[in-house]
Amino acid sequence: QTTVKLGHDQPETSTHHQAAVKWKELVESRTGGKVKVQIFPSSMLGSGTQMVEQVQAGALEAAVLPTAWVAPLAPSVQVLDLPFLFPNREVAYKVVDGPVGTEILKPLEKVNIEGVAFWESGFKQFTANTPIRQPADYKGQKIRTMPAPVIQEQFKAFGATPTMINFSELYSALQQKVVDGQENPIATIASMRFFEVQKYMTLSDHGFLAYVFMINKPMLDKLPADQRDILVKAAREAGQYQRDIIKAAEAQHLEAFKKAGVEIMTLSPEQRAEFEKASRPVYDWYIAKFGPATVDLVRADVAKAQGK
Amino acid sequence: MNATTGPSPSILARADQVLSWLEITFVGGALAFASVLLFVNVVLRYVFLMPISWAEEVSLYLMVWIVFVGASVAVRTRGHIAIDLLPLVLSAANKRRLAIAIAMVVLVFLAVFGWYSGQHTLRVFSSGQVTPVMQAPMWLTYLAMPFGSALMFLRTCQLLWRLVRQQPSDLSFAMDLQD
Amino acid sequence: MTALLIFILLAIGLFSTVPMFIVLVGTSFIVFAMTSSIPLSILPQRVFAGLESFPLLAIPFFILAANIMGRGGLSARLIAFIQGLVGHLPGGLGMTVVITCVLFGAITGSSASTIVAVGGILYPALIKAGYGERFALGVVTSSALIGMIIPPSNAMIVFGAIANVSIGALFMSGIGAGLVFALVYAVYCVVWAIINKVPRSRRATLAEIAQNAREVVWGLGMPAIILGGLYGGVFTATEAAAVSVIYAAFVCCVIYRQLDLVGLWEVCIESGLASARILIMVGAASLFSWLLTVSGVTQAIVTPFADLRSSPDQTLLFVNILALIAGMLVDVFSNLLILVPILLPMVTGAGISGTHFGIVMSVNVDIGNITPPFGLNLFVASGTFDKSYATVVWAVLPWLVLALFSLAIITYVPEISLWLPRQLYPELR
Numbered sequence: 001q002t003t004v005k006l007g008h009d010q011p012e013t014s015t016h017h018q019a020a021v022k023w024k025e026l027v028e029s030r031t032g033g034k035v036k037v038q039i040f041p042s043s044m045l046g047s048g049t050q051m052v053e054q055v056q057a058g059a060l061e062a063a064v065l066p067t068a069w070v071a072p073l074a075p076s077v078q079v080l081d082l083p084f085l086f087p088n089r090e091v092a093y094k095v096v097d098g099p100v101g102t103e104i105l106k107p108l109e110k111v112n113i114e115g116v117a118f119w120e121s122g123f124k125q126f127t128a129n130t131p132i133r134q135p136a137d138y139k140g141q142k143i144r145t146m147p148a149p150v151i152q153e154q155f156k157a158f159g160a161t162p163t164m165i166n167f168s169e170l171y172s173a174l175q176q177k178v179v180d181g182q183e184n185p186i187a188t189i190a191s192m193r194f195f196e197v198q199k200y201m202t203l204s205d206h207g208f209l210a211y212v213f214m215i216n217k218p219m220l221d222k223l224p225a226d227q228r229d230i231l232v233k234a235a236r237e238a239g240q241y242q243r244d245i246i247k248a249a250e251a252q253h254l255e256a257f258k259k260a261g262v263e264i265m266t267l268s269p270e271q272r273a274e275f276e277k278a279s280r281p282v283y284d285w286y287i288a289k290f291g292p293a294t295v296d297l298v299r300a301d302v303a304k305a306q307g308k
Numbered sequence: 309m310n311a312t313t314g315p316s317p318s319i320l321a322r323a324d325q326v327l328s329w330l331e332i333t334f335v336g337g338a339l340a341f342a343s344v345l346l347f348v349n350v351v352l353r354y355v356f357l358m359p360i361s362w363a364e365e366v367s368l369y370l371m372v373w374i375v376f377v378g379a380s381v382a383v384r385t386r387g388h389i390a391i392d393l394l395p396l397v398l399s400a401a402n403k404r405r406l407a408i409a410i411a412m413v414v415l416v417f418l419a420v421f422g423w424y425s426g427q428h429t430l431r432v433f434s435s436g437q438v439t440p441v442m443q444a445p446m447w448l449t450y451l452a453m454p455f456g457s458a459l460m461f462l463r464t465c466q467l468l469w470r471l472v473r474q475q476p477s478d479l480s481f482a483m484d485l486q487d
Numbered sequence: 488m489t490a491l492l493i494f495i496l497l498a499i500g501l502f503s504t505v506p507m508f509i510v511l512v513g514t515s516f517i518v519f520a521m522t523s524s525i526p527l528s529i530l531p532q533r534v535f536a537g538l539e540s541f542p543l544l545a546i547p548f549f550i551l552a553a554n555i556m557g558r559g560g561l562s563a564r565l566i567a568f569i570q571g572l573v574g575h576l577p578g579g580l581g582m583t584v585v586i587t588c589v590l591f592g593a594i595t596g597s598s599a600s601t602i603v604a605v606g607g608i609l610y611p612a613l614i615k616a617g618y619g620e621r622f623a624l625g626v627v628t629s630s631a632l633i634g635m636i637i638p639p640s641n642a643m644i645v646f647g648a649i650a651n652v653s654i655g656a657l658f659m660s661g662i663g664a665g666l667v668f669a670l671v672y673a674v675y676c677v678v679w680a681i682i683n684k685v686p687r688s689r690r691a692t693l694a695e696i697a698q699n700a701r702e703v704v705w706g707l708g709m710p711a712i713i714l715g716g717l718y719g720g721v722f723t724a725t726e727a728a729a730v731s732v733i734y735a736a737f738v739c740c741v742i743y744r745q746l747d748l749v750g751l752w753e754v755c756i757e758s759g760l761a762s763a764r765i766l767i768m769v770g771a772a773s774l775f776s777w778l779l780t781v782s783g784v785t786q787a788i789v790t791p792f793a794d795l796r797s798s799p800d801q802t803l804l805f806v807n808i809l810a811l812i813a814g815m816l817v818d819v820f821s822n823l824l825i826l827v828p829i830l831l832p833m834v835t836g837a838g839i840s841g842t843h844f845g846i847v848m849s850v851n852v853d854i855g856n857i858t859p860p861f862g863l864n865l866f867v868a869s870g871t872f873d874k875s876y877a878t879v880v881w882a883v884l885p886w887l888v889l890a891l892f893s894l895a896i897i898t899y900v901p902e903i904s905l906w907l908p909r910q911l912y913p914e915l916r
C-alpha cells in the first residue's frame with residue numbers, strides 16, 4: 001500500500017480543496033484502496049516554494065500550486081502570467097490542456113517533478129479604491145503585486161507604482177491604504193476578504209491564475225503502470241471538476257461582494273482593447289528576457305482555439 | 309586583549325579574535341543596514357512613488373543570516389535559551405560533567421544538522437531556484453544554515469576544550485567590542 | 488507511539504539543559520528518522536521556513552529601537568513623564584505597562600514585538616521603582632498578549648481566511664476583548680502593589696509635569712509618527728518597526744546627544760545577537776509544529792472531541808480546552824490551521840457565530856504565547872531581558888491565571904466583544 005500526501009495552499013472551503021478531495025476519492029476507489037491519499041490544505045506543510053522543494057525531494061508526493069512557485073524551475077510557465085493573453089476561459093482551457101501545456105511543464109522533469117495537470121484559481125480581476133476602467137485610471141496609484149517581475153512590469157505599463165506587500169500583510173495594507181489596489185482571482189478576494197477593504201472591482205479577466213498539479217517523478221515511476229495512469233488521469237478529471245464548480249462559486253462570491261457594497265464593473269470590448277494595447281510593453285519585456293518561442297506558440301494556439 | 313585567550317596570544321587565539329570580530333560586525337552591520345534600507349524604501353515609496361522592489365527581500369534574507377551567525381556567538385557566550393533547572397541542584401564537578409556531556413550531544417546534533425542542511429542547499433543550488441524579486445540564487449539564503457552550523461560546531465569544540473581543560477569560558481561579547 | 492516518543496525525547500532534552508532549539512530540531516530529526524520515510528534533508532527547510540516571514544522581521548527592529556531608546560535617554564524621559572502622571576497611584580507603573588501595551592498593540596499584530604518595544608523601556612523602570620523581578624517580568628511578558636487581541640492582529644487575519652469570517656468584524660471584536668484583558672491586568676497591578684506595599688512616588692507638581700513634558704516631547708513623537716504613519720497609509724506594520732529605529736536613533740544621537748556612533752554600533756550588535764537567540768527558537772518551533780502536524784499527533788488528540796454534540800456553552804468549553812492544550816505545544820498559526828477546520832463544523836452546529844468563535848480562538852491561540860513549554864513570548868522575554876527560561880515561566884504563572892479568567896469572560900459574555908462589530912456590520916447576528 002502506498003500513501004500519497006497532497007499539499008496545497010488554499011483553505012478547506014476552496015474549490016481547490018474540493019477538487020483535491022475529488023482526486024483522493026477517484027484515486028482511492030480506482031486503485032481499490034492500494035493508494036491512500038492524505039490532503040494537507042492551507043499551506044500546512046509550508047509556503048508554495050517550500051512545497052515545490054518538498055515534492056522535488058520526495059518528502060511530499062504531490063502538490064497543487066500556482067505556477068508562480070514553479071517558475072524558477074520552469075521559466076516558460078510565466079508566459080501564462082502575461083496580461084490579456086487569453087480572450088476567455090474556454091480558450092485558456094483548450095491551450096493549457098493541449099500540447100502547449102505539456103511543453104511548458106516539460107522542464108520540471110529535470111528536477112524530479114512531473115507536472116500532470118492544470119488546475120486554477122480562475123481569472124484575476126482588478127480591485128481598487130477608485131474605479132478602474134482604463135489604463136489611465138492607474139496613473140499615480142500604488143498597486144500591490146506579487147513578487148513576480150512580469151506582474152511588476154504589467155502595472156508599470158499601466159502607469160501605476162507596483163508595490164511589494166507581503167500577502168499576509170495585504171488586508172491591513174489595503175485597509176490602511178498603504179496601497180490603493182490589488183489584483184487577484186475572485187476566489188482569493190473572497191477567501192482573504194479583500195472585498196471588505198476595497199470599493200471598486202473591475203471584472204477584467206486579465207490573467208489566468210493557473211495551478212500546476214505536480215507529482216514527485218521517482219515515486220510515480222516506481223508505481224505499477226495502471227496505478228500511475230490512475231493518478232495522472234484522476235488529476236485531470238479533478239481539474240475538470242474544479243472548472244465545473246468554480247463558476248457557481250464565483251457567482252456566489254460576486255453576490256457577497258455586492259452586498260458588502262463593492263461596486264462591480266465589467267470591461268467593455270473597447271476598454272479591454274485599450275488595456276491590451278497598454279500591455280504591449282510587457283510582452284516586449286518578456287520576449288527580450290525569455291525569447292519569442294513560447295509566446296508565439298501560445299499565441300498561435302490561442303488563434304487556433306478562437307478560430308474553431 | 310581578550311581575557312580568555314590565555315597569556316600568550318597564539319595564532320589560534322588571534323584567529324579566534326578575528327572570527328569573533330567578523331561575527332559581531334556582520335550581525336550589527338546587517339541589522340543596521342536592513343533598518344536603513346526599509347526606512348529609505350518607505351520614503352522613496354511615499355514621497356517619490358519609487359519603491360525599491362528588493363528592499364523587503366534583502367532585509368528578510370539578511371535576517372536569516374543574522375540568526376545563524378548570531379547563534380554561533382550565542383554558543384560562545386552560552387546565551388542560547390535552555391530550561392536551566394538541573395544545574396541549580398548539581399555540585400560544581402557534576403555541573404562540569406553535565407556541560408561536557410551536553411557539548412558532545414550538541415556536536416553530534418550540529419554535524420547532523422549541518423550535513424542535511426548542506427544537502428538541502430546543494431539541491432536548491434542544482435535546481436537553479438531563484439528568489440522571487442531579485443532573481444538571486446536561492447541557495448545563498450539556505451547556505452546560512454550549513455554555514456551557521458559549521459560556525460557553531462567550531463564554537464562548541466572551543467567550549468568543550470575549555471571545559472575539559474577547566475578554563476573559564478566567555479560569558480559576554482562585550483570584551484570584543486573594546487578590542 | 489509517535490506521541491510517546493516525542494514526549495520522552497522532549498522531556499530528556501529539556502531537563503538536561505540542552506539548548507531548546509537543539510531539543511526541538513533534534514527531536515524532530517530523531518522522530519522522522521525512526522517513523523517515516525521522509526528525506527531528512529527537508530527538515531532544515533522547515534526551520535528556514537519559520538524564519539522566512541516578513542512580519543517576523545519586525546522583531547529585530549523593535550528590539551533595536553527599544554535598545555536605542557534605553558541607551559540614548561529617550562526611555563528615561565518617557566518613564567519620568569509617565570511616572571509624573573500616574574506614579575503616585577498604587578501600581579501606577581504596572582498599569583503604565585498595560586496601557587502602553589494596548590496602545591502599542593494598535594500598531595502591531597505581533598505580541599512578541601510588543602514585549603521588546605514596551606518591555607525594553609519599562610522593564611528596567613519597574614525594577615528601579617521597586618516592583619521586583621518577578622512582577623516586572625510577568626507584567627511585561629503577559630501584557631504583550633493584549634497587543635495581538637487589539638487590532639490589527641495577524642491571528643485574526645489567518646482565522647478570517649480559514650473560517651470565512653469578516654476580518655473587519657473580528658478586528659472590531661478585538662477591541663472589546665482587548666479592553667477586558669487590559670482591565671483585568673490593570674486591576675491586578677493595583678491590588679498587587681497595595682498588598683506588596685510597593686513604594687509610591689510622591690505626586691508630581693504641575694511645574695514638574697510641564698518640565699517632563701518638554702523633555703519628552705520628542706519621545707512622544709515616536710508613537711505619534713508610528714500610529715500616524717500606519718493609519719495614514721505611509722507604511723506597513725513591519726516597516727513601522729524599521730521607521731521607529733531610525734526615529735529613535737535620530738532623537739537620541741542628534742536631539743539629546745546622549746548616544747554617539749560607537750554607542751549606536753554597540754546597540755546594533757547587542758540587538759542583532761538578542762534577535763538571533765530568539766528567532767532561532769522560532770525557526771526550531773516551526774519545524775516542531777510541522778512534526779506534530781505531519782505525524783498527525785495533534786489531529787489524533789483533537790478529532791475524537793470534534794464529534795461531540797453539546798450546548799453552545801459546553802462546546803465553547805471544549806474549544807477552549809483543546810486550543811489551550813494545543814497552544815502549549817504549537818505556535819499560533821499551526822494552532823489555528825489545525826484546530827479551526829476540525830472545530831468549525833461542531834461550533835457552527837451548536838449555533839455559535841463565526842465572529843464569536845473567531846474572537847475566542849484568537850484570544851486562545853494568543854494565550855498560547857505564554858503557556859509553557861513552547862510560548863513565543865516566554866522565549867522572547869528570556870532573550871530580551873537575559874533571564875533564564877525557568878525564571879520567566881515562574882514570573883508569568885499568575886498572569887496566565889488572569890489570562891484564563893479574561894478568556895472565560897470573553898467566552899461567556901460575548902456581548903463585550905460582539906457589541907461593536909454588530910453596530911458596524913448589521914448582517915452579524
Ligand code: NA
Binds near residue numbers: 636
Ligand atoms: Na495588534
Ligand code: NA
Binds near residue numbers: 817861
Ligand atoms: Na505555548
